[in-house]
Amino acid sequence: MHGIKLDKVTRTFGKKKALDSVSLEIEEGTFVCLLGPTGSGKTTLLKILAGVETPSSGAVYFDSTNVTLLPPNKRPVSMVFENFALYPNMSVFKNIASPLLAQRLPKKDIEQKVGETAKFLKIDRLLKRRISELSGGEMQRVAIARALCKEAKLVLFDEIFVNLDYKLREQMRIEFRELMDRVKLTSVFSTPDPEDAFMLADKVAVLHDGKILQYDSKDVAYNRPVDMFTGAYFGHPEMNLLDCDVAERDGHLALESSVLRMPILADGLKGKLKPGGYSLGVRPEHLKIHAEGVPSGAVDGRLQEPMLGGKILLTEVVGSDTIVHVAVGSDAIQVFTPGIYREDVGKGVYVSFDPRKIYLFDKNSGQFIGRGE
Amino acid sequence: MASISLKNLRKVYNKSVVAVDDLSLEIPDGLIVSLLGPSGCGKTTTMRMIAGFEAPDRGTITVDGDDITLKPPNQRNMSMVFQFPVVYTNFSIYDNMATPLRNAGMDEEKIREIIRATSPEFGIDEGSWQEKASNLSISERQRLSLAHAFAIERNVYILDEPFSNVDPKARVRLARYVRQIQQVKRHTIVFVTHSQSEALTLSDRIAVMKDGKILQFDTPELIYTKPVSTFVGWFLGNPGMNYVKCTARSRNGVLGLDAGSFVAAERVPATYQSRLPADGNVILGIRPEHISVSRTGTGGTGISARCLFAEPVGSRLLLNIELAKNVLVNVKAPTDVNVAKGETVFVQFPEKHVILFDAKTEQAI
Numbered sequence: 001m002h003g004i005k006l007d008k009v010t011r012t013f014g015k016k017k018a019l020d021s022v023s024l025e026i027e028e029g030t031f032v033c034l035l036g037p038t039g040s041g042k043t044t045l046l047k048i049l050a051g052v053e054t055p056s057s058g059a060v061y062f063d064s065t066n067v068t069l070l071p072p073n074k075r076p077v078s079m080v081f082e083n084f085a086l087y088p089n090m091s092v093f094k095n096i097a098s099p100l101l102a103q104r105l106p107k108k109d110i111e112q113k114v115g116e117t118a119k120f121l122k123i124d125r126l127l128k129r130r131i132s133e134l135s136g137g138e139m140q141r142v143a144i145a146r147a148l149c150k151e152a153k154l155v156l157f158d159e160i161f162v163n164l165d166y167k168l169r170e171q172m173r174i175e176f177r178e179l180m181d182r183v184k185l186t187s188v189f190s191t192p193d194p195e196d197a198f199m200l201a202d203k204v205a206v207l208h209d210g211k212i213l214q215y216d217s218k219d220v221a222y223n224r225p226v227d228m229f230t231g232a233y234f235g236h237p238e239m240n241l242l243d244c245d246v247a248e249r250d251g252h253l254a255l256e257s258s259v260l261r262m263p264i265l266a267d268g269l270k271g272k273l274k275p276g277g278y279s280l281g282v283r284p285e286h287l288k289i290h291a292e293g294v295p296s297g298a299v300d301g302r303l304q305e306p307m308l309g310g311k312i313l314l315t316e317v318v319g320s321d322t323i324v325h326v327a328v329g330s331d332a333i334q335v336f337t338p339g340i341y342r343e344d345v346g347k348g349v350y351v352s353f354d355p356r357k358i359y360l361f362d363k364n365s366g367q368f369i370g371r372g373e
Numbered sequence: 374m375a376s377i378s379l380k381n382l383r384k385v386y387n388k389s390v391v392a393v394d395d396l397s398l399e400i401p402d403g404l405i406v407s408l409l410g411p412s413g414c415g416k417t418t419t420m421r422m423i424a425g426f427e428a429p430d431r432g433t434i435t436v437d438g439d440d441i442t443l444k445p446p447n448q449r450n451m452s453m454v455f456q457f458p459v460v461y462t463n464f465s466i467y468d469n470m471a472t473p474l475r476n477a478g479m480d481e482e483k484i485r486e487i488i489r490a491t492s493p494e495f496g497i498d499e500g501s502w503q504e505k506a507s508n509l510s511i512s513e514r515q516r517l518s519l520a521h522a523f524a525i526e527r528n529v530y531i532l533d534e535p536f537s538n539v540d541p542k543a544r545v546r547l548a549r550y551v552r553q554i555q556q557v558k559r560h561t562i563v564f565v566t567h568s569q570s571e572a573l574t575l576s577d578r579i580a581v582m583k584d585g586k587i588l589q590f591d592t593p594e595l596i597y598t599k600p601v602s603t604f605v606g607w608f609l610g611n612p613g614m615n616y617v618k619c620t621a622r623s624r625n626g627v628l629g630l631d632a633g634s635f636v637a638a639e640r641v642p643a644t645y646q647s648r649l650p651a652d653g654n655v656i657l658g659i660r661p662e663h664i665s666v667s668r669t670g671t672g673g674t675g676i677s678a679r680c681l682f683a684e685p686v687g688s689r690l691l692l693n694i695e696l697a698k699n700v701l702v703n704v705k706a707p708t709d710v711n712v713a714k715g716e717t718v719f720v721q722f723p724e725k726h727v728i729l730f731d732a733k734t735e736q737a738i
Contacts, residue, residue, distance in 0.1 A: 165412070313549050314549040336688060346553070346556075
């Protein structure tokens, strides 16, 4: 196989398992987002790929060659850090050329290679400038150019947008995406921010407590999350999760909580549920806010949008959209509303959702059961 | 509760760095006013002059008509919350809140009454009053700093990037406490932030700053929908406003906007026709959510362009579209437009959402 493979990689630090039997196959040319909160093992995983860290058990393969014990300088890997780790007082040319200079290639070859790469990344006019004179976006390009020149088989990006000013982040994310589409490098990009994954990834690997919970295309991870954690985390904003019970009413199964009662009509759910506790997941983008309404569960036997009464906790503007935080019973629900919407704290509103768009999870195991359609 | 008036403030550091440049601002009584801008815009210096940590080189600051320009901070009757929470770690939560009240000479019974009223406004449970502040997380410390600041009645409350170091969930909670208490008590609050989202969430008015000057002072809605300059349009929104350089040209008697290899608008919106600059050079501004995109074009109109990427993010499709060489726009489209990367698409700028700027001054026309 062409690409990278991790086979049951475990890394322990003392008693703590930073990585717990992680297996992952990255096909050549794929951009993988390693998504997980702080402390989930992202950095350890990148370090093992780079060779800076050795697995306690398990193996790493590059194009079917076992490289588990190969030192970093022998690996065709390039790592891009948050601060890009460029030499600030050297020219752009020297920075890009540094891996080639280390290989002692002929001067002419280096000039040609750097020139071509810089042209491809549209930074050829900057070659004589010093790094300290560049903008953040330009530095990003130089760091990628250096990785390209090294002819790395794998490029690792370690939370490169995390501490950026949000305006710069938004701009660099778009530029970065456009760039990565053209260079088609096999890449692993670690981030705690699901928006990065939505914008950049071919595939997303959700990491939690040293384990990869799900490794899929964005579409699959979004529509069929394996469990509650993945469902909630891979969302922008996070999925709402409400405790509820499945109960039998007049021969039908119904979903019930203190604020909700709706029949279960979806074919995909019917055979899988039995009376007991569940978690109902509803994404903020599948909820709507209404100024007026009549609180209801669905009318028995008919599919109707459940409507819940609540009070506004906060209208939080995020960029060009608003997340409306609503208290419904004892739950706080987030509703995504396009545009800038401002309303007083404490105002009464109604929230409705499309029952076909729901997610159901087992309350105890957190396992995904199905959608409402 | 008080109104603040800043008149012609100027502050220069090291004889050459103009931090605040002839700045005037009227902060009305009972509103949350944000000073918003990128780092180095002068918002912090302005705030420090209001609080009294910095004396202006020129200009005056009055509170309810009283000149306080040279008064020391402790005589200004203002409370402040900083980016890094300031709590007395050896004290209990209760004693932290009580300290400014004791310093103000109140008796313990009155203090208890105030703390009992303030605690729930910040979600602080009475059962936790005796806990040491040293055990609190950063977010909890910031919550305590806010409670501590709002426990005492002041003319003005100054919040300096109070949410920058708290986690996102706590940020929502703290912002809610501030909004709620302000809604009820109509405090005058000066809120300093670099985050447009925080400013749009919390403020009644926003002063957008750059290079020591206020570019625009308006309600959040107007700042967003009617930016006075290309900078304000770009700075607010995620992604910011898109810009296309154009020249007004008459074609068959109709004044349109020519953008080189394509026509950006068949017709200059009526409200702008009489106000175009003499050379006709303008910048067309439009927000990503207002650009309409389709695969077929409606009625044979629209700018033919190439979609560089299309990614669904939540309920919408984020598109990057190349109108011509080096003319790119970001679009937030409904997911059902079904456009894919590499496809040819048709783009339109709906007239009512177009804002024109003078190409030279970059100011709205």
